[in-house]
Amino acid sequence: MIILGIDPGYAIVGWGVVEVKNGRFRPIACGDIRTPAHTEVSGRLQTIYEELSRIIEKYHPEEMAVEELFFNTNITTGIKVAEARGVILLCARQYGVKVAEYTPLQVKQAVVGYGLAEKKQVIAMVTSILHLKEAPKPDDTADALAIALCHGQSRGSGLADFYNH
Numbered sequence: 001m002i003i004l005g006i007d008p009g010y011a012i013v014g015w016g017v018v019e020v021k022n023g024r025f026r027p028i029a030c031g032d033i034r035t036p037a038h039t040e041v042s043g044r045l046q047t048i049y050e051e052l053s054r055i056i057e058k059y060h061p062e063e064m065a066v067e068e069l070f071f072n073t074n075i076t077t078g079i080k081v082a083e084a085r086g087v088i089l090l091c092a093r094q095y096g097v098k099v100a101e102y103t104p105l106q107v108k109q110a111v112v113g114y115g116l117a118e119k120k121q122v123i124a125m126v127t128s129i130l131h132l133k134e135a136p137k138p139d140d141t142a143d144a145l146a147i148a149l150c151h152g153q154s155r156g157s158g159l160a161d162f163y164n165h
Contacts, residue, residue, distance in 0.1 A: 005148025014140030
């Protein structure tokens with residue numbers, strides 16, 4: 001199973017593609033989609049859509065795991081991320097890629113074993129589980145790989161169906 005993990009953002013969208021087979025994970029590719037500041041909203045959303053389309057066409061994921069939004073104090077940023085997330089979900093739908101959604105707590109619980117883990121702990125576990133030579137950069141990319149790992153682990157346990165209904 002090929003899984004595309006997405007850490008949605010407006011300025012940076014982290015992505016990571018992993019294969020899960022017999023409970024083992026293999027990294028395929030990862031990176032980020034960056035949208036230039038001082039570009040109008042529609043242009044930034046178009047960039048996200050076009051780049052994500054290229055990733056889907058290149059790696060042919062069977063499923064996509066996307067982090068749910070967590071609103072902090074900056075509602076304006078949250079709205080922009082929500083718009084980007086909408087474009088991401090639309091892109092998956094148009095390519096026929098099934099989507100699962102996970103909260104940050106669920107991702108941390110699945111990858112680290114502790115829902116309140118710190119970011120550095122998540123990055124260390126992603127690096128270890130995927131046998132990477134170095135930690136993925138930027139953090140958005142590491143988060144996307146963690147989301148893909150969470151989905152891969154949840155799929156096997158039946159939790160993905162529970163969380164996504």
